[in-house]
Amino acid sequence: MKKYLVTISLLFSLFGYSQKKVLQTKFISEKIEIDGKLDESIWQSAEIATDFIMFDPDNGKKIPDSKKTEIRVLYDNDAIYIGAMLYDENPQKILKEITQRDNFGTSDLFGVFINGYNDGQQDFQFFVNAADGQADCITTDTNGEDYSWDAVWNSKAVITDVGWVVEMRIPYAALRFSGESKQTWGLNFFREIRRDRQKYTWNFIDSKLGTFTQQSGVLEGIENIKPPTRLFLLPYSSFYVNANSRQKTTGTIKGGLDLKYGINDAFTLDMILVPDFGQTKYDDQILNLGPFEQQFNENRPFFTEGTDLFSKGNLVYSRRIGGNPSVYPTIEANEEIIDNPASINLINALKISGRTKDGLGIGILNAVTEKTSATILNNDNKTVRKEVVEPLSNYNVLVLDQRFRKNSSIAFVNTNVTRNGGFRDGNVSALVWDLNTKKNTYSLNGDFKYSYINATDNKKGINSQLNFSETSGKYRYGIGADITTKDFDNNDLGINFETNYYSFYGNTSYRILNPTKIFNSFTARLNAYSQFQKETGKIQSGDINFQINSSTKKNLSLGMGLNVNPLETYDYYESRTADRYLITPAKINMSLYISTDYNKSFAVDFNPSYQIYNEEGRNSYGFAFGPRYRFNDKISINYNINFYRDNNDKGFIDRLKDDLDPVTPATIIYANRNVITYANSFSGKYSLNSKMSFNLSLRHYWSYAENKNILSLQQNGRLADYTGYTVNKNSSFYSWNTDLSYSWWFAPGSQISVLYRNNAGAFERDINKDFRNNVTNLLNNDALSHVFSISVRYFIDYNQIKNKF
Structure with a gap:
């Protein structure tokens, strides 16, 4: 009988976790000093968010009383305020490495996740670590966390004799929400106790489900505020x-x-006039012996911030903008190139992005690069001539992304590069879909792309892929296929290495959802991939891959991989x-x-x-x-x-x-x-x-x-x-x-x-x-x-x- 009572109790507990928690906030007129003390009397009158639940590794376990966490939220006409009391029975053991912005380091962490539209689509996340460092990002289930996004907000973290305290002021200018008089926001709080490698959230995040942003709680009580300029x-x-x-x-x-x-409560215009990227990180160049160019990371802030819309369909490789010239100078036997620029100067760039309350995301990216010439010396008469290797060029991206049912989307993407004069132009259009069941247990995603190159030899090509997968539970699987025709070419503004093939692939995986006696996490994955040359049917690639990734109770990460290519393949x-x-x-x-x-x-x-x-x-x-x-x-x-x-x-x-x-x-x-x-x-x-x-x-x-x-x-x-x-x-x-x-x-x-x-x-x-x-x-x-x-x-x-x- 006792066994059944425990089971019933657990079921009720999990049922309670699945409900969205609601926190009421209140308006204030008093000034709050962001000093990490929470000594203003108005804090004591605010409702408390507590009863945190473990997200990782022991999903669903309640936070111990010794780590009790209490959060209060207030607001005024300009900002929302968060006060967090993070109790710890051993304050001297709180890890607090000082790091740069957006780098958590080896530190305890507190975060608040805000969705001003409460649509389960996109969270604005703000973190403070125990060393008083800040981090922020935009998070979607499709693209994950984008830490290149930076907002301006205030915070202070202080370690006390009972734990540590965080005080935050997030101005409305750092958020997105509608102009309605009564606001209802999606809200969650996050706490990581670093020495124990334990992560907790206020509203329960069920790790069996393939979504994070849709499992937030609710913030109510904000009224009569206006989105700021x-x-x-x-x-x-x-x-x-x-x-x-x-x-x-x-x-x-x-x-x-x-x-x-x-531009309004949803859309933002970003512009750079006379850009300066002289302090961006250097590229890790390699000896490239293969048939394809080396792909570099994008380190320029303008092209990394808030680009989740522009990543739809994987059509944009922003290093093309201001990258290498599109043509190589032609020279005679008696000539030599004495100066050939390795990159093209960017004149200006802008992007407009945002999403309406009905879920329509619109993104526009435009950039202009200057006319650039190589210098060529005639060795016979010592005269010098110029040859244009890149004309005045315009790069443009348009994205229309309609979300629906909080977890699915269909997008149209177009990239266009127009070069002045008789140089090559490139245009690529794509339809991209990401469809998920209501309970986020199955997913169907894919795309259809069409490219057109306007040059001396005009080319048209297609690329398409389709994937189906189970996205929840311990056991998961996926299957898919894709095809690319010989003349598909998106390399004016994208990057693509292989064409003229079709492929089939599948995978299956197993993971533990709660710790065992040895492991905090354990995942085993089996993948199979085969690729065939489209015209001859010869196999270009065929491999079977097995991977294990794990972390032990003592925070030791272990993994192995075995990749087998059992057949001879044909490299075209x-x-x-x-x-x-x-x-x-x-x-x-x-x-x-x-x-x-x-x-x-x-x-x-x-x-x-x-x-x-x-x-x-x-x-x-x-x-x-x-x-x-x-x-x-x-x-x-x-x-x-x-x-x-x-x-x-x-x-x-x-x-x-x-x-x-x-x-x-x-x-x-x-x-x-x-x-x-x-x-x-x-x-x-x-x-x-x-x-x-x-x-x-x-x-x-x-x-x-x-x-x-x-x-x-x-x-x-x-x-x-x-x-x-x-x-x-x-x-x-x-x-x-x-x-x-x-x-x-x-x-x-x-x-x-x-x-x-x-x-x-x-x-x-x-x-x-x-x-x-x-x-x-x-x-x-x-x-x-x-x-x-x-x-x-x-x-x-x-x-x-x-x-x-």
Whole structure:
């Protein structure tokens, strides 16, 4: 009988968790000082949100009384206020590493999630850690958390003798809500107790369901407030000093303005006038021996902030804007290129984005880049001419995304690149859908894309995919297929590597939803993928992949992967020649990873891997090793070394064609080679407080490919020895990057940044295998450049100016 009573009690408990909690707030006219003390008397009259429930790892477990959490919410005509009392029986054990904004560090954490439309679609999340640091993001179930979004708000965290306190003021300008007189907002609170790796929420988040934003509680009581005028100006001024041994030292002063304007309660206009991206993070360049370009991360703030709409359909690769020129200059035998710009200057850019109360999201992105020319020298008469490699160009993205039933959407996306004159133009349109059942247990998603290239050889192509999956419970599965025609091309504003294929894939997985005696989390996943060349039906890829990811009770993360390609496959890309393929052997790849407890001062990540081919002497192996040490809450360092060796790799190096004999096929030259890669990176930070820090980032990279013997590609896809080729096609690329920076948020939204940067890189055909000399020569290279810059950005809020007057 007792067993049945316990079961009934548990069912009632879970039923109660599934109901949305409701919190009432109240209007205040008193001034609240954001000092982390909660000593204003008005706080005591506010209703309390309490009874938190564990989200992870033991989903559904109540928070212990010793960690009791009490939250109060107040509001006035300009902002909403949150006061949080986070009890802890051992305040001296509260973790509180000081970090930069949007970096949680090894710290306890408190967050508030607000949805001004209470539609379960998008949360504005605001976090404060125990070291008084801030983080904020926009979260959707489809795209996850976007920490590139930054708002301006105030907070203060203070550790006391009974726990810690957080006080927050979030102005309405940082939120989105309707103009209705009586507001009902979606609301949830979050608490992480870092030393125990436990996460709690006020309204229960059921981990069995495939949604997070739809499981919030409700905030009621806000009345007669109006969405404010959202007009923010961010003027900036920068000073740069550039120096290297090849050119004299130069100084440059730049200035510009970023503008954000709320067109109405839903839509925002972002503009950059005279952009300055000189202090963005450097790119991690590699020796790229493959047939496809290297894809880089986007580090420019304008193109990373609030871009969830523009990610629909995966059609936008924003590094195209202001990236490499679209054409390469043509030269005669007696000419040489003396200056060919590696990137195009951005003149200006704007984006408009937002969502109506009926769920229609609209996004418009537009950017203009300047006309750019290469400089070419005639070696006979020493005259110089210019050739346009990129005309004045306009980049445009349009997104219409209709959400419905709180968890589904259908979107139309169009990208267009128009170049002045007779240069190539590109246009891509897509229909994208993400459909989920009412209980978020099953999902059907996919897209249909159509591309049109306006050039000398106009091209039209399609790409489409369809996926069905179960998204809840311990056991989950998914199946899908996609097809891409030969002439599909979205590379003017997107990025796409493979065309002319169709594929089928499926997966199944198992996960624990609550901890066991050993594991806090455990997931096992099996994937299968096969790809076929569309015209011939030959298999281009076929692999079976098994993965395990887990974390133990002692915060040790463990994982393994096994990838099997059981069949020979046909590679139509490495040859760089239409309708020619290389047959690649079957292979098996194995990998492990171990990550120790980051809560401790010293932690290590270790990731070895080994791959063997069904070909004599062909294999590859490597490892990544990353120790880290936190000296105290202010100082920490990380080091990572990556080593990889590929033995008897087969790769394209040249293509020989007799122009006088158009009938005989070209001879495609391959090399049997060993490829060795070393990558070392070091980073460190010293944070004076949550608003001021010094940061160091250093990376040395060296990779070389040493050709052992030359091969030619036969018509049957096999390789044969080739003795008539004597050109040195060895490859060695090495680079060095150092960034030393100081950052001070001297006022809300306002920042002073000081950066010293040096970098060098070189590509050579002769390989110097002495590692020490390699590094020394790189640092003594004439190409080593130095940049010192100071940038000041000041945030101006129209509402604050209006209130002062």
